[in-house]
Amino acid sequence: MKVLSPFGPKIGKFKLPISIIKKINTEVDRILENKQLAKKLNYSKKLVGEVKQEFELPKTFVKKNLSKLITKEVKVFLKKSINKNAKKITIKNLWVVRQFQNEYNPIHYHDGHLSAVGYLKIPKNFNKSKKDIKTNGTIDFINGSKSFLSDSIYNHVPKVGDMILFPNYLMHTAYPFHTSGERRSFSLNIELEEKIANVFHD
Numbered sequence: 001m002k003v004l005s006p007f008g009p010k011i012g013k014f015k016l017p018i019s020i021i022k023k024i025n026t027e028v029d030r031i032l033e034n035k036q037l038a039k040k041l042n043y044s045k046k047l048v049g050e051v052k053q054e055f056e057l058p059k060t061f062v063k064k065n066l067s068k069l070i071t072k073e074v075k076v077f078l079k080k081s082i083n084k085n086a087k088k089i090t091i092k093n094l095w096v097v098r099q100f101q102n103e104y105n106p107i108h109y110h111d112g113h114l115s116a117v118g119y120l121k122i123p124k125n126f127n128k129s130k131k132d133i134k135t136n137g138t139i140d141f142i143n144g145s146k147s148f149l150s151d152s153i154y155n156h157v158p159k160v161g162d163m164i165l166f167p168n169y170l171m172h173t174a175y176p177f178h179t180s181g182e183r184r185s186f187s188l189n190i191e192l193e194e195k196i197a198n199v200f201h202d
Helices: 018-033 035-040 059-065 067-082
Strands: 002-004 011-015 053-056 089-099 105-108 114-121 139-142 153-156 162-167 171-174 183-192
Touching (some): 002 067, 018 114, 018 183, 067 114
Antiparallel strands (some): 139 153
């Protein structure tokens, strides 16, 4: 676990095991093969993304395959960030985002206390651009205004297996890309106990 930012909101980065990536992708493909199930799990109406498809992963799958790993990493993140030991970590919701050519996610924030995004598939040459600053298919995290010795934007070029943890209020956006292929990711929101999440708690 790498924790970024000595000032302002902290961002945690770690790598998902290949075995977990394969399990999630297999589950996603299973859902996609069943149109009725995909429709039942549809999550698009609750989200702001201008993307092809967004749907929840079944809670039984999340509990069996992801809860333990995410809980472990969140504990490490909180210990390194604020030197506190979290006892109650609840995954409030978790959904898959399927993004294709020219689709995007506008600037937004989440609910809960912590949020995360993990990357499952990335198109070839998705970041290709004639510009020096390449944002195609990337994610920007935004906080405050740029000032001397303080940037307001952190850009991340996703790779399969990347997972990023961040506070729910940290605004972020996913840019469109202009190549073929699927940029598949999953997002989630986490709730913590009051004494951890409330900075004014004694």
